[in-house]
Amino acid sequence: MKLEARRLVDRLWNYCNVLRDDGVSSLEYLEQLSFLLFLKMVHEIEQGNKQISDPSKHRRVLPTGEKWAGRGWSELLDLTGDKLEEAYTQLLNDLGKRKEGEEETTLSLIFNRARNRLQNPANLRRLIVDLIDKEKWLQVSKDIKGDAYEALIARSAEDTKAGAGQYFTPRVLIESIVRCVRPTPNDTITDPACGTGGFLLAAHDYIMRKYEDELSAEEQARFHMGAIWGTEIVPATARLAAMNLLLHNIGLPDGKPLISVEDALAKASDRRASLVLANPPFGKKSQIVITNGDGSVTRDDLSYRREDFWETTTNKQLNFLQHIANLLTDNGRAAVILPDNVLYEGGRGANIRRELLRRYNVHTMLRLPTNIFYAGGVKANVLFFDAAPPRRSEDEPPRTQQLWVYDLRTGYRLTLKQNPLLPEHLEDFEQRAFGVGEEDPETAIVRRESSDRFQVFDAAEIVATRDVNLDIGLIDVDDASASRKSVSELTQELADDLHGALRELEMLAKQLGVELPKTI
Secondary structure, three states: OOHHHHHHHHHHHHHHHHHHOOOOOHHHHHHHHHHHHHHHHHHHHHHHHOOOOOHHHOOOOOOOOHHHOOOOHHHHHOOOHHHHHHHHHHHHHHHHOOOOOOOOOHHHHHHOOOOOOOOOHHHHHHHHHHHHOOOOOOOOOHHHHHHHHHHHHHHHHOOHHHOHHHHOOOHHHHHHHHHHHOOOOOOOEEEOOOOOOHHHHHHHHHHHHHHHHHOOHHHHHOOOOOOEEEEEOOHHHHHHHHHHHHHOOOOOOOOOOOEEEOOOOOOOOOOOEEEEEEOOOOOOEOOEEEEEOOEEEEEOOOOOOOOOOOOOOOEHHHHHHHHHHHHEEEEEEEEEEEEOHHHHOOOHHHHHHHHHHHHOEEEEEEEOOOOOOOOOOOOEEEEEEEOOOOOOOOOOOOOOOEEEEEEOOOOOOOOOOOOOOOHHHHHHHHHHHHOOOOOOHHHOHHHOOOOOOEEEEEHHHHHOOOOOOOOOOOOOOOOHHHHOOOHHHHHHHHHHHHHHHHHHHHHHHHHHOOOOOOOO
């Protein structure tokens, strides 16, 4: 990170520590910071309009009209105490409103149902006057302000007590995956579980660095108009993603939002992408809160009945895998992070893996080390696959011919802080599997060579088995301690088993008409 970006992060994060005493979590602080940064940048745009004599060339972001005269950042600067708190609360409420029939913009997405979490007006004024107003945010390069904002998100993800880490993917892993799939200016890129937008930003940054001198204004404008887009089910996270993209100069404040706030699995998408990058949320079950006359009930046994899905299942990851496959264009490619259970779960899971191997070219799998995610004990993998021509008959061989598996798990003992995942850990995989760093990367895949850590498997043989087990490619080790599970892993597995047993007991009781005790 550049020195200037680190300076911004340190200034802003130090104030987050002050607000903890006021009951504000790091995620809530980051959300308020997003609102105020946006308002300050809009103010700087309006100040710039004063230097332009032609009113037709003025850029408007906030609503216009008498009601909005003098409102925004300037009104907050002039107020203190309760009047500041009241004005800020009202401003958030008014910015989040959208007239019936009006199209949603990035502005309305960021401020939709926004609330003031800073109940102490003195803290709010200090954040406005002492921290944000002293910076000229539009003049700061996108690298600096974007990196600073991403660093704040990363620090918030460490606040696992607030649940912040559930959607955060290590940046080192994201950037490695992007180097392997090599985005181009002609790609349409999406993430159906985008969190704060890490994959989208990394793909855009790769294109800008590699092709910037060759890109026309029209090609660069594609990314403001929707060539990059994401979907996020949690509104608060979606607004962080929208703000993150905006600070990296992707999208327009008064333009169509590039982040959709919805359940990506609820229906088939009406858009296709040539590149899909995703880390769907960990956990097998999909949850929804149903409100009725007796209160709110959380359901976690949801299944999605979609005509484009090969199987109906309650397993969220298997549903995302089917959804991502169906998002691809004819020549599309995908890279998705999935937990181990997707590789071996029986029944419908086996059928889904079989169809994936039959219909798509699942050419590469990276077995990831444990302890690189904030969700403890997760064993995960990166699955790389490409779209392939439709099979004309069941007699045709599967579109996947060979599945190459790289073991980055065996022998690696990583931790989030003391021994984190670093770029050098991934260099050998990138070079062997995708020819990253070679002069002629287009021919890298055909030059693959097998080794103890990089093994190749015949897909037709896997498809012919009953369970289509993809839990393969790990190095056999003699040292039993190398494969010993940690206490957290054993605890998580026990909890999963108990939860599954309880779910089966509840279903059996329902079938038999037996009412279980409320404690169950």
